[in-house]
Amino acid sequence: MNFAWILIAFLLGWILLMCIPSYAAELSPNPFQFQSPSSNWTEEQFEWLRQQMVEEQLRERGIKDERVLAAMSKVPRHQFVNPSWQDLAYGDHPLLIGHNQTISQPYIVAYMTQAAEISSKDKVLEIGTGCGYQAAILGEIAQEVYSIEIIPQLAAKARRTLSQLGYKNITVKTGDGYQGWREHSPYDAIIVTAAPEQIPQALIDQLATGAKMVIPVGTWYQDIVVLTKTKDKVIEERTLPVRFVPMRRKS
Numbered sequence: 001m002n003f004a005w006i007l008i009a010f011l012l013g014w015i016l017l018m019c020i021p022s023y024a025a026e027l028s029p030n031p032f033q034f035q036s037p038s039s040n041w042t043e044e045q046f047e048w049l050r051q052q053m054v055e056e057q058l059r060e061r062g063i064k065d066e067r068v069l070a071a072m073s074k075v076p077r078h079q080f081v082n083p084s085w086q087d088l089a090y091g092d093h094p095l096l097i098g099h100n101q102t103i104s105q106p107y108i109v110a111y112m113t114q115a116a117e118i119s120s121k122d123k124v125l126e127i128g129t130g131c132g133y134q135a136a137i138l139g140e141i142a143q144e145v146y147s148i149e150i151i152p153q154l155a156a157k158a159r160r161t162l163s164q165l166g167y168k169n170i171t172v173k174t175g176d177g178y179q180g181w182r183e184h185s186p187y188d189a190i191i192v193t194a195a196p197e198q199i200p201q202a203l204i205d206q207l208a209t210g211a212k213m214v215i216p217v218g219t220w221y222q223d224i225v226v227l228t229k230t231k232d233k234v235i236e237e238r239t240l241p242v243r244f245v246p247m248r249r250k251s
């Protein structure tokens, strides 16, 4: 009789133990689990993934600027990508955004934004709007953001996403980034997210004295160059090796 009770208690305990991991799995979704075609994850789960991204991919790798960390904790990166890619939005890699273009890996977005040393009163120019994610990060930190995209469909989509998310300080235009956007210059920072072979002179001209430009330069081999414009010279520092899409010439 006693033995039967022990057996029943053991079986009940075992069944209970088996339930715990599946409940835990629901609370902590695996970021690398791919769900297709569109995500079933809730905004709370995306928020959790975003905080993981900030801690593991940014803070632990040396991103220290609290303004950048706060912006990347806030901007819903998954809302900038196609629904079928949303589950991968917070992964440690670039993502396709259509028209053979990519949104940069989160670390590179943070690295470039931090290197540009942007503050809340600044006016910033971005070349290569893409899906608008980098523009949103800049919009969280700076006062005004101007962004140029050469592919009209991407510019239109980014404009829609940014307005749905309520950004009023970001202006996107379709155009050729090699010319910059003279009308609003000089800029307190310029971030370029497509790679030219050489730094376009028009962009240097439109940079304010004392300001920084962060730009990937090269063809197959590229480095992020941090350029500082002083009163009488331009200082270029080659930093991280990277791989960006090429900066196109207007056809």
Ligand code: SAH
Pocket: 097, 101, 102, 103, 104, 127, 128, 129, 130, 131, 132, 133, 134, 135, 148, 149, 150, 151, 154, 175, 176, 177, 178, 193, 194, 245, 246, 247, 248, 249, 250
């Ligand atoms: N910053 C973007 C990703 C950039 S991908 C984001 O957060 O999503 C690079 C983008 O630069 C592409 O969308 C590409 O179309 C654009 N681009 C390439 N050459 C350009 C040029 N000459 N002027 C403006 N945009 C350009």
